[in-house]
Amino acid sequence: MRRLADAVTETGLRRREDVLRVAVWRLDSGVPADPGLLLAASDRARVVRDLDLAARLARAAVEAGGGAPALTSLGAVLFYADRHDEAEEAFARAWAMDMDEEQRTHCGAHRAFNLFWGLGRVEAAFAVMDEVQRAAAGAPALQGVRGTRAALDLFAGDLEAARARWESLGEFADRRAVLAGASILTRLRYTEARLAECLAAVDAATAELAKEPHRLPSMSSAVYEAAAQAYLLAGDLDAADRYIATGYRLDEDFGSWPRVTIMFGSIEAQALRLRGRVADSLDRARHAVSRLRGRSVFAGLCLGELAHAHALLGEADAAEAALARAETVGMPVGPPVVVPLRRARIWTLAARGDIAGAVRAALELAEEGLPCDLPPTLHDVVRLGRPDLVAGRLAALPAEGDLIPVLVRHAHARDGAALDAVSRDFERLGFLLYAAEAGAQAAAAHRREGRQRAARAAETRAWRLARRCQGARTIALVDLDMPDLTPRQREIALLAAQGLTNRDIAARLFLSVRTVANTLAAVYEKTGVNDRTALGELLKSL
Structure with missing residues (x-):
């Protein structure tokens, strides 16, 4: 192994994996370890998500005297391996050591991420970033601090602070900084419901990612997640499915990485629910939930979708159980992991027959929600039979994409013909559950207008659509009559x-x-x- 390591080193370590091979050979052969080589190899193993090997190399670097950089690298590996308490221990040891500005910034960013997304300690994460900012003097260090804090603010739901910090970043120094910025920008624009700008940023980011030899999976997953969510809100289910599949491939490409399976599994469950494939949504959410390892920030995503699907199927007890589990294993650090649970609560109340309570819960969420959450939440009120309460607010939203204009028309449709047209528009977009509900509402409107033939046609069409929704039993669908032929x-x-x-x-x-x-x-x-x-x-x- 020593001879192999020497031979490959003499070639100049030209291939991407050479540094990893040489480090492992030297470590296994008993040669006195070089902390720099071990850290470079650990970083490479972390990038390809061989986290066990990355942790072994980082620990060896610590034992070889790698100091704070080695402890920071070890903490980062443990963070990605969902071993968050151990990661904090490594970061805390590094934090107590002398570090230069770049090292402290690097350590602080990783420690804050672990505190926030790993342990759910939001205030502690912000305190670390404040301390780093006080110590940072150089422009690159300040840019890194502000970018990290913008990402945390955004996830915590402080859109104004995230936007201000993003606007203060200025020009990026290198490609990695450009991609880090892109991962923030795509999420920021989606959260603001500026969908065209979000998707333009996604296109630019994916073009840059294609040039990156290491693929940078964490940044890639952030970009793909924002893209999938933006396309769902825009009403392009097929495009959302493509980004969901791309996100799943990160798990395949980089070994076992539960976080992306949970994240993209939850988004896929949402997409299936919107397509009306409620039972399939339930199965996908269950699979995502099965990947949870104890407490997790991302538990709210998958358990929210699980509860939502149960509620739409009329299984209120199962929905309540999923919501109760989320209280035990979830970490409510911000809207992305809280809103799915609150929307599931709306439909759980409806499944219990408490329609007034469901409407109140939806209106409360709409008062507190971020721009990206408003269209579906306000539309929940329409689906629950109270369009009069939200029609004005829906009409005031920016009408980006194909879906939001249909949501607005649904809220303003009062007669059977208008509701028929809305139902057809939903069906054209692939939102079959919404189409079935609007069709059932059209039937009721025609009947009120005394147009029995039109009512029966709308009811039959709604029933046909509802049959494709895999057993969904929402308030609009529960009284649909099947055409009864002898x-x-x-x-x-x-x-x-x-x-x-x-x-x-x-x-x-x-x-x-x-x-x-x-x-x-x-x-x-x-x-x-x-x-x-x-x-x-x-x-x-x-």
Whole structure:
């Protein structure tokens, strides 16, 4: 191993993995360790998420006299391995040592991340960043401090502070700083619901990430998460799915990394829920929950989606259990991990039959929510049957993307025809649960207007959409009636849908043409459709 290490070192360590190979060979061969080599190798192992090896190399660097830089590296590895108490111990040891400005900034940023996202100690994380800022004098160090604090402020829900710190960053010194800034900017613009700017920043960031040989998985995951969430809010479910799949590949590319599985599993559960695939959403959320290791900041994401899916399926007890578990294992450090739980609570109340309580909970969340949370939360009130309370606020929102304008029209639709159109718009976007609910509301509106045929057509269409929502039982859907055809009516309807004329059907079934015509008229009246093509589409779903 020593001879191999010497030979590869003589080549100049040209390949990316050479430093890792040489460090391991020298460590395993008993050669006195070089802390610099061990730290470089640990950093490389951390980048590719071989966290066990990265921790071994960092500990060896500490034992070899690597001092505060080695302890900082060890703490960072332990943070990514979700061993947060051990990470804080390493950071605290480093913090007590003498460090130059760059080292203290680096240590402080990692320690604050661990305190905030690992241990849920928000105030302690902010105190560390304040101390680092007082010690930082050089422009690069100050930029790093402000960028880190902007990320923490943003996740904590202090949008104004995050925006101010972002605007103070200025020009970035190198590509890593550019990418760190991009990961903040994409999340900032999404949180502000400035979707076009968010997605433009995502495109720029992904182009830069493609040039980065080490891929920088933490920054990549932040960019992909913002992209997926922005596309969901914009109403482009297919684009969101692409970024969710890209986020999942980070786990495949970098070994076992539960954090990205939990994060992107939760976003996928959300996307499936929006598509109306509620049972599939439940399964995906369960898988994400299974990756939790004790207490976690990200528990609110997956348990929120789990509770939400249970509630939409009418399983209020299971939803309550998921919410109770979140109180035990979650860390409510900011809106991204709190809002999913609060929205799940809205629909859990509705599943219990407490519609007034659900509306109150939604309105309270809308008063406190960030811009990105407002459209879906206000729309919850519309879905719960009180559009009059939120129509004005929805109309005042920036109408970016295809979804928000439909949410606004839903809030303002009062007659059956307008609600029919909204239902079709939701279906066109792929939001089948919303489409079914708007269709059911259209049926009720037509009935109030005395248009029974139109009411039956809307009800039939809503029922057909609801059947694709895997058992969803929201307030709008619970009273939907299934088109009730007799065996003879179904038989004649099937033949008509195949294109047979009334005379052909009469001959085949030994009936009179008048009987066939009268039976089809009754079928059309029951289902609300008025021609053979529409009847065929309906019968496919029965």
